Amino acid sequence: MKTSLTGLLAAAAAVLGLASGCRPRILPPENGVQAGLASWYGEDFHGRPTSNGEIYDMNELTAAHPTLPFGTMVEITNLLNGRTVTVRINDRGPFVDGRIIDLSYAAARLLDMVGPGTIPVRLEVVKEVSPAPAGRYFFVQVGAFILQANAESLAANLRPDFPEVTVSLFQTERQAYYRVRISASSREEAGSLAGRLSGLGYNVILIEVR
Numbered sequence: 001m002k003t004s005l006t007g008l009l010a011a012a013a014a015v016l017g018l019a020s021g022c023r024p025r026i027l028p029p030e031n032g033v034q035a036g037l038a039s040w041y042g043e044d045f046h047g048r049p050t051s052n053g054e055i056y057d058m059n060e061l062t063a064a065h066p067t068l069p070f071g072t073m074v075e076i077t078n079l080l081n082g083r084t085v086t087v088r089i090n091d092r093g094p095f096v097d098g099r100i101i102d103l104s105y106a107a108a109r110l111l112d113m114v115g116p117g118t119i120p121v122r123l124e125v126v127k128e129v130s131p132a133p134a135g136r137y138f139f140v141q142v143g144a145f146i147l148q149a150n151a152e153s154l155a156a157n158l159r160p161d162f163p164e165v166t167v168s169l170f171q172t173e174r175q176a177y178y179r180v181r182i183s184a185s186s187r188e189e190a191g192s193l194a195g196r197l198s199g200l201g202y203n204v205i206l207i208e209v210r
Contacts, residue, residue: 032125033123033125034123035079035100035120035121036099036120036123037098037099037118038076038100038101038102038111038121038123039096039099039103040102040103040104040113040114040117041058041064041093041102041103041105042058042104042105042108043058045058046058050064050091051070051090056091057104057206058106059104059105059106059205060104060106060205060206061087061107061207062088062089062091062104063088063091063101064092064093064094064101065089065091065100065102066093066094068089068125070089070090071089071090072088072089072125073086073087073088073089073126074087074089074101075125075126075174076101076103076111076121077121077122078111078121079119079121079122081111081112083110083112084111085110086126086170086177087103087104099118100121100123101123106205124174138183138186138187138189138190138207138208139184139206139207140181140184140193140194140197140205140206140207141180141181141206141207142154142165142197142202142204143179143180143202144180145177145178145179145180146175146178147178151167151178151179152167152178154180155167155180158180158182162193162197164183164184165180165181165182167179167180190206190208
């Protein structure tokens with residue numbers, strides 16, 4: 001991504017101006033990159049319709065953005081700790097001055113922002129993502145790793161009890177991730193798998209692909 005570092009720093013500085021009582025000027029994504037404050041929404045909205053007609057599930061990796069098209073995949077980086085997560089836009093918001101994106105609870109948890117509530121972030125549109133097949137697919141994600149060997153090791157440990165486990169590559173412009181997932185034929189089966197894995201001590205995320 002060829003957005004200047006100076007531009008990102010300037011946008012981040014504008015966001016941090018909130019601390020001094022100044023209202024920042026929020027810039028729209030330029031070449032697919034945006035900097036600003038992120039917030040998250042969870043249980044109060046769980047089960048309610050989103051702006052694109054889906055039912056909001058706080059355990060999925062989704063987000064609300066004011067203008068990006070529904071279905072857009074964006075990588076969010078927590079500028080305070082460097083953690084990243086990729087989410088799909090399926091809602092509109094946030095409706096608070098100074099914020100550029102409203103993340104699901106699952107995404108906020110991965111970024112370690114549940115406690116603070118809002119954090120400065122870098123948003124980058126993931127331009128090359130294979131479109132999902134028609135229909136609806138369910139997965140339980142058990143982990144995501146930068147090192148393929150770590151993902152394969154986890155999958156090998158899970159395979160005797162969960163033969164459907166797979167390791168899939170997710171590539172952004174800056175980083176490759178190896179995701180350990182177990183497929184399910186329905187939301188109910190995915191929930192059952194998640195319960196079993198949680199009971200074994202794994203930190204899992206339910207994912208629905210439309």
